[in-house]
Amino acid sequence: MNAGSYGCECGAALHSVSVFSPALGHVTLGRERFRYGYRQFEVLDASGASLGGWFLVTSATFALARCDSAVVHAAMRGNYLKKKATQPVLAHSAGCVFRNPSAENPAGKLLDAAGLKGYRVGGMAFSQMHANFMINEGNGTAKEAFSLLQLARVAVNERFGVDLELEVKVWSWR
Numbered sequence: 614m615n616a617g618s619y620g621c622e623c624g625a626a627l628h629s630v631s632v633f634s635p636a637l638g639h640v641t642l643g644r645e646r647f648r649y650g651y652r653q654f655e656v657l658d659a660s661g662a663s664l665g666g667w668f669l670v671t672s673a674t675f676a677l678a679r680c681d682s683a684v685v686h687a688a689m690r691g692n693y694l695k696k697k698a699t700q701p702v703l704a705h706s707a708g709c710v711f712r713n714p715s716a717e718n719p720a721g722k723l724l725d726a727a728g729l730k731g732y733r734v735g736g737m738a739f740s741q742m743h744a745n746f747m748i749n750e751g752n753g754t755a756k757e758a759f760s761l762l763q764l765a766r767v768a769v770n771e772r773f774g775v776d777l778e779l780e781v782k783v784w785s786w787r
């Protein structure tokens with residue numbers, strides 16, 4: 614899903630990726646054979662079109678810039694402290710639940726403005742610290758999580774006319 618934060622993203626450092634797919638078999642592909650974007654990663658076929666169907670990543674090689682370890686430590690610490698000050702990083706969550714519709718109107722800002730910061734359904738709640746983090750307070754259920762997500766989508770749509778899309782993936786096996 615090309616995780617990223619504070620202007621950095623995994624895709625930028627990805628050098629090659631080995632995948633298995635029904636169409637390609639098990640192959641190692643260079644940068645010309647994948648495409649990444651905001652919370653998105655696609656494998657391309659030989660013609661450059663997005664590969665349909667599923668694929669499984671079996672390994673990846675990253676090319677990192679060499680840097681002094683003190684500089685790396687300082688950057689890691691700075692980013693962690695920034696996150697810890699603004700996001701409930703130690704709570705039970707899956708990170709941000711909705712994709713940001715735009716840089717000007719991130720999902721957390723819309724949820725907050727719709728009055729959903731701290732709003733709860735049973736044991737599931739939007740964080741008081743950052744409204745786009747849905748927290749399981751210990752005894753939350755999947756049913757409560759989906760109710761809260763649906764309620765939030767309706768509230769943001771009614772208030773701002775924006776359709777929030779999930780960032781987290783939901784798989785149904787029924």
Ligand SMILES: Cc1cc2nc3c(=O)[nH]c(=O)nc-3n(C[C@H](O)[C@H](O)[C@H](O)COP(=O)(O)OP(=O)(O)OC[C@H]3O[C@@H](n4cnc5c(N)ncnc54)[C@H](O)[C@@H]3O)c2cc1C
Nearest residue numbers: 614615616617618668669670671701702706707708709782
């Ligand atoms: C507190 C917190 C803060 C977070 N902050 C950020 C942030 O700032 N920025 C950000 O981008 N993300 C953030 N996240 C989300 C985080 O990046 C993801 O939760 C994490 O990367 C998912 O990794 P995973 O290994 O658990 O993936 P999974 O949940 O296992 O998988 C994620 C997706 O990748 C697919 N997948 C998994 N393995 C493979 C494979 N081998 N081949 C093909 N597809 C596969 C899955 O099918 C699924 O669609 C945050 C999460 C938390 C808990």
